[in-house]
Amino acid sequence: MTEGSWYKMLVISTILHLLVITATSIPARKYVKRLDLTTSYSVNLVGDTAGDLSKGPASASSIGGTAKTETIAQKKETEKVTQRKKQMPQRKESKIISLSKKKPPLKHDTPTNNNLTKDELNSLERRIKEIKKKTNYLDVTQMGPSSGTSGPAAGLKGSGAATQGYGLPVSSFGSGIPLDLVSQKYIFDIWEKIKQAWGLPGSYASKKDLESIVTIKIRKDGRIIDINFEKRSGNRLYDESILRAIRSIDPLPPIPPSFNSDTMEIGFRFLPGDIS
């Protein structure tokens, strides 16, 4: 038995291992694919959404001027989210949380403007209602009354902070400065797009405990430059379906000029209920 036959055996053994490895991976791939294809579907949910959102810490920090307020604001936000969840477990929520970290337009920067904003808000609110009536944009009234501070109501039991309808990310936590309508519609359209692109096996619709929060960063020209999981659901398939959905809508239309910033950061909360 020479050295040559050792090499021969080594080659045979390696080939055998490669065969086994490929054999173990191919059937699994087929199986998973079938699972995906047969049961996944996506539904257009227009008209079925009740917006609730909370504005990110941006304007809070712009008014408070310190990082401290920002963290407080975030705490408030999470508290609010959990509270809301308890109150309305059955409700289908559209979860749009604007986390625009860029400062809003300059005029909101000084605390002295706080008084003015309420007036502004009221007039804005009125105007928004008018426009919505005109355009029959979406049925807001069924969502319940406004919580008072800003924007069309989402029927949320306001916890002091501003709540708005339709994924209209309006600054919350005291400042109550709404985004202009164009930006609100822009964000809402993104959410609709994501939901249309989002597909999951049917069995996931009943898994109530899955929840992911994703923030996306959009460049001025509409390209998504960053996708970040604030919270993962823990189920990889679920998280990846969200990622896929977001990637599939890239690029988006350009950010509306009225938003007045180079990038826009929007947070979305994904619950399995959104799909069916």
Place this chain on the structure above:
Amino acid sequence: MELSNLNMYTGGVLSMLYSAGPVAKAVVLILLCFSILSWTIIFFKIRQFNKTEKDGERFIKTLKEIDSFKKLVSIYKSGSDNAFYRLFIATYKGLSSTKSENPGITKETLERLENILKITISEEAERLERRLSFLATTANTAPFIGLFGTVWGIMDAFREIGLRGTTSLAVVAPGISEALITTAIGLAAAIPAVLAYNYFLGRLKGILSKMENASIYLLNSIEK
């Protein structure tokens, strides 16, 4: 956010490994080396044992048919890679060296020949046994190496559960299933090694007893 993450669950074992941690990957690599080497040894030993057994049968057959040792030497001229022939050559050399001093076959000569045969048999046994110990090593250590990978993976999985703060099965299951791969591969490497090791030990005994028979036959024919 790499794109590769997307394919995590679309593949089989391979893609699961892809998403596993570095420790699991290292463990799998080590186990793969163990497995490849042990299978190399298995294939090599199967060939070696088959050849030795066949050679032995042929040798004993020709030994019974032929009465002159010189004829036997001429038959096996080229077949130097025959364990039984080496047995015979050793005896033949021992015999011829004693013959030059003392032409008659005494009891002393026979004893000397017997010793030479014993040494040759043990040398041949060593040749056959060589590297079989690696199979035993694989059989013993591979499951433990795999288990190490699993324990490490589960440790990681639990830490992650702690960080996420959720305990649903959907969170726990992927990490643990990833971790268990290493044990599975360890067992896959160890089981053939155990089977082959025991099989070869059994065959080795058979071949050695054949060699002893052949050597006794040689001594008998010399005595005559």
